[in-house]
Amino acid sequence: KQEVTQIPAALSVPEGENLVLNCSFTDSAIYNLQWFRQDPGKGLTSLLLIQSSQREQTSGRLNASLDKSSGRSTLYIAASQPGDSATYLCAVRGQGAQKLVFGQGTRLTINP
């Protein structure tokens, strides 16, 4: 059974810093891994999708990497801003499965 873990559960950094969020998964047989952002009381917004054949994806100040063999992904946020404050979730889709399995999320606070 696939299990997804995100560490740390919460992170607080000053504005302008570069930071890395971590995601690990137990079964490397995946179709893809997706990073989401969730603001309090809201739904999930897709940030980046990495397919199993890819090593990384970039969107603006965000860069996500995937190391399938070690069961790890990182989300790198450059030059953080207060508007980046949110909970970040990673989710994996296993091969032959339709559903996503989620980590518990990292609650990120960027201090002005």
Add this chain to the structure above:
Amino acid sequence: DVKVTQSSRYLVKRTGEKVFLECVQDMDHENMFWYRQDPGLGLRLIYFSYDVKMKEKGDIPEGYSVSREKKERFSLILESASTNQTSMYLCASTLDRGRTRNTEAFFGQGTRLTVV
């Protein structure tokens, strides 16, 4: 712009009521999902549907049923609402046609259901 729309942002219902949560997507996606999200438990899959009138149980289907009569619409039904079903409910959809399995999941804005 792709869109998944849930019919209500907030709902308050009484114990024992029959509750319908509606979700509509405009992307012609095959798969649709209902998750619930609770503090400390994360997102858990209740049911999903891979085609019209087709459904499969997720991890926590007890107390829920679903309906998918049209491709764009997926309904979650609480047959007799209970206080332990107070939660945030999230609908999602994915494209899954032929070889296009590496596609993004899109989520609705969520429905905060309170059962009193």
